Each structure stands twice: as C-alpha cells, then as structure tokens.
Amino acid sequence: MPAQQTTPTTKLSALNSFYSEKRNQYLRDLPDHAQYFPVEVRQSVDETEAEEATKQSGESSGMPKQERQEIFQKLQSLCLKPPPNLEKKEQLYLEQQLSDLFGFEVTTELEEHRLPRTFGKMQAVPDTKKRSPFGWAHQDSNEENFEIAAHLLLLDDWHLKYAHYKQWYRNRHLLIVNPFEQRAVVAKLTDCTLPNPISYQFGGSSKLIREGKIWSPLSQGIVAVFFIPPNDSIHPGRIQLDQ
Amino acid sequence: MKNTPWFSLLINEEARAVIIDLFEPQDRLAASNTIEAILQNAATAVLIQELPGEASEYVLKIILSNDQEQLQKWLQQQPEEIKIDLRERLDRTLLELQSQLVSR
Numbered sequence: 001m002p003a004q005q006t007t008p009t010t011k012l013s014a015l016n017s018f019y020s021e022k023r024n025q026y027l028r029d030l031p032d033h034a035q036y037f038p039v040e041v042r043q044s045v046d047e048t049e050a051e052e053a054t055k056q057s058g059e060s061s062g063m064p065k066q067e068r069q070e071i072f073q074k075l076q077s078l079c080l081k082p083p084p085n086l087e088k089k090e091q092l093y094l095e096q097q098l099s100d101l102f103g104f105e106v107t108t109e110l111e112e113h114r115l116p117r118t119f120g121k122m123q124a125v126p127d128t129k130k131r132s133p134f135g136w137a138h139q140d141s142n143e144e145n146f147e148i149a150a151h152l153l154l155l156d157d158w159h160l161k162y163a164h165y166k167q168w169y170r171n172r173h174l175l176i177v178n179p180f181e182q183r184a185v186v187a188k189l190t191d192c193t194l195p196n197p198i199s200y201q202f203g204g205s206s207k208l209i210r211e212g213k214i215w216s217p218l219s220q221g222i223v224a225v226f227f228i229p230p231n232d233s234i235h236p237g238r239i240q241l242d243q
Numbered sequence: 244m245k246n247t248p249w250f251s252l253l254i255n256e257e258a259r260a261v262i263i264d265l266f267e268p269q270d271r272l273a274a275s276n277t278i279e280a281i282l283q284n285a286a287t288a289v290l291i292q293e294l295p296g297e298a299s300e301y302v303l304k305i306i307l308s309n310d311q312e313q314l315q316k317w318l319q320q321q322p323e324e325i326k327i328d329l330r331e332r333l334d335r336t337l338l339e340l341q342s343q344l345v346s347r
Contacts, residue, residue, distance in 0.1 A: 011265060011266050011267075011270065011274070011344065012274065012277075014343065014344050015274055015277050015278070015344065016277060018339075018340055018343055019280060022281060026287075030288065030292070035307070036284075036303060036306060036307070
C-alpha cells in the first residue's frame with residue numbers, strides 16, 4: 001500500500017488513539033490482567049537510560065513491600081488532611097521513612113528553606129508556558145523535561161528576600177510522590193509562580209504528570225513534594241520501585 | 244541499551260516498515276516505539292488467552308520482569324501452534340493499524 005502524506009501531528013495522534021483503543025479492548029476482555037497492559041508507551045533509549053541512572057539510587061533501599069505500602073498509605077492520609085498536614089515530630093519520622101524507602105535523603109526543609117506547601121494539588125502547566133516572571137525556565141531549558149512549579153510568592157518573607165530566594169530555589173531537585181499510584185518522580189523547580197495558585201499548589205510539566213501518573217482518577221492531582229539535598233547520583237526522572 | 248522485543252521474529256517487518264513510512268522522518272522513532280507497545284500488548288493478550296493457566300502465569304511473570312532474553316528462550320521452546328497464533332494476531336494488528344491510519 002503506498003504511503004500517504006499527512007501532517008505528522010495527525011498521524012502520531014492517530015497512532016496513540018489506536019493504542020488506547022486497543023488497550024481498552026484488552027482491559028475489557030481480560031479485566032484480571034490490567035497490569036500487563038501498561039498505559040505508558042515504551043520510551044526512547046535516552047529516556048530509559050536517564051531513568052536507569054535514577055533507578056540505581058532508588059533501588060538501594062530493599063524495603064519490604066508491606067512496609068512500603070504502609071508508608072504510601074500514611075502519605076495518602078496526610079495528603080487528604082487539611083494543612084498543616086503534619087507536626088514537626090511526625091515530619092522528621094516521615095522524612096526518615098521516605099529516605100529509607102528511596103535510598104537517598106529526602107527532607108521537607110532544606111537549609112532553613114521550605115516550600116509554601118508540602119502536600120497539595122498539581123495542575124498540568126502547558127508546555128507553552130516557558131517564561132516565568134523570573135525567566136528561569138526560559139533561560140535554562142527549551143526542551144520538554146521533568147519540571148515542577150510552586151507558587152513561592154506565598155512564602156511569608158518572599159517580599160523581603162526574593163532576591164536570595166530566586167537564586168536559592170532555582171533548579172532545586174524536588175521529589176514528587178504520588179502515594180495513590182505509588183509513584184515518585186524527581187523534577188527540577190523551574191518556575192516560582194502558578195497560573196491558579198488558589199486552586200493548585202504545584203504545576204507540573206507534561207512529562208512529570210505522565211510519569212508520576214498524576215493524571216490518574218485515583219490521585220486527582222494530589223501529591224507530596226520534598227527537597228532532595230544536593231546529590232550527584234539523583235537525576236530528574238521517575239524513581240523505579242520494586243513491584 | 245534497548246532490548247529487542249521477544250516477539251520480534253514473529254513480526255511482519257514489511258508491514259511494519261510500510262506503516263513507519265507513513266510518518267515524517269522526525270516522528271518515526273516515536274511511531275516505532277508506539278507500534279512496538281501496540282504489538283507487545285497484542286502478543287501479551289494472545290499468551291493470556293491461548294496458554295493454559297499455569298504456563299500463562301509463568302510467562303506473564305517474565306513479561307512483568309521485562310527480561311526479553313528469557314522470553315525469547317521461552318518462545319523458542321514453544322510448540323508451533325502458539326507461534327502461529329502470535330504471528331497471526333500481530334499481522335492482524337498491523338493491518339488494522341495500517342487501515343486506520345490510511346483512512347484518516
């Protein structure tokens with residue numbers, strides 16, 4: 001059959017829609033085997049290698065499955081509580097548990113800096129929004145990546161220390177945990193404003209939303225976000241946990 | 244390094260090449276990855292539907308572990324019937340995909 005010329009976007013979207021249709025058909029026909037028909041389309045070699053680098057750090061924990069489930073369940077209930085979601089003592093214990101789970105240090109506070117919220121709802125930030133008022137994303141990246149935005153203007157002393165904060169928070173590595181899907185992704189903080197900070201506490205690039213399954217009906221965008229102290233072995237990407 | 248999928252020997256390469264040619268050069272890698280995922284799902288469905296319970300459980304475990312080499316070894320030891328079933332389903336999937344893409 002001769003190849004027909006059409007626009008590339010139409011073709012790729014048609015291919016993706018065929019993939020989804022087929023997948024839904026298998027899920028209908030074989031409902032007990034959903035785990036064998038993943039949503040994600042196989043990634044390119046580069047992406048897989050980038051993830052592999054992160055995977056090595058994430059797998060060193062060797063935590064029993066049941067204990068891991070308990071941590072995710074605890075995070076789920078914390079995510080659904082009104083702020084402040086957790087007390088200081090509880091926070092330290094949670095940080096320790098998460099550090100053990102992921103195999104690298106995870107904190108809610110780093111060098112006396114915090115995020116306006118640790119638990120919150122994430123919205124997908126359009127890829128076209130490449131320029132924050134401070135131009136972080138615009139200066140640093142022209143490519144689709146694992147990027148997160150938080151509305152830092154809500155920090156109590158932002159108006160006094162914004163020059164320092166602007167520098168300090170820029171490109172910080174953060175860990176985004178979706179406890180409802182038991183997924184975790186490392187992303188760079190590339191924007192300090194959100195289009196709708198009343199309804200959402202975080203913004204995510206499409207890659208982050210996709211890899212963290214933040215879109216899923218189970219999680220409805222609710223995530224927990226932590227700092228990762230500077231660590232050369234941690235790169236943006238999904239953390240692979242043992243199944 | 245990217246592994247060769249375990250069912251690659253059963254794919255009608257000509258049909259796949261025709262489909263990939265429908266895409267612009269810059270989209271071909273993405274298209275090829277998605278087609279591979281479509282075929283992977285089709286092949287998995289055949290294993291679930293056609294193999295007896297125990298055999299299917301065993302091979303599905305390997306599928307979850309994504310060990311392509313072990314899957315290839317497993318496939319080599321299988322009777323011809325299951326290979327024919329797999330080949331037919333993969334062919335049919337590619338034909339369906341091709342007709343859907345071309346009709347748009």
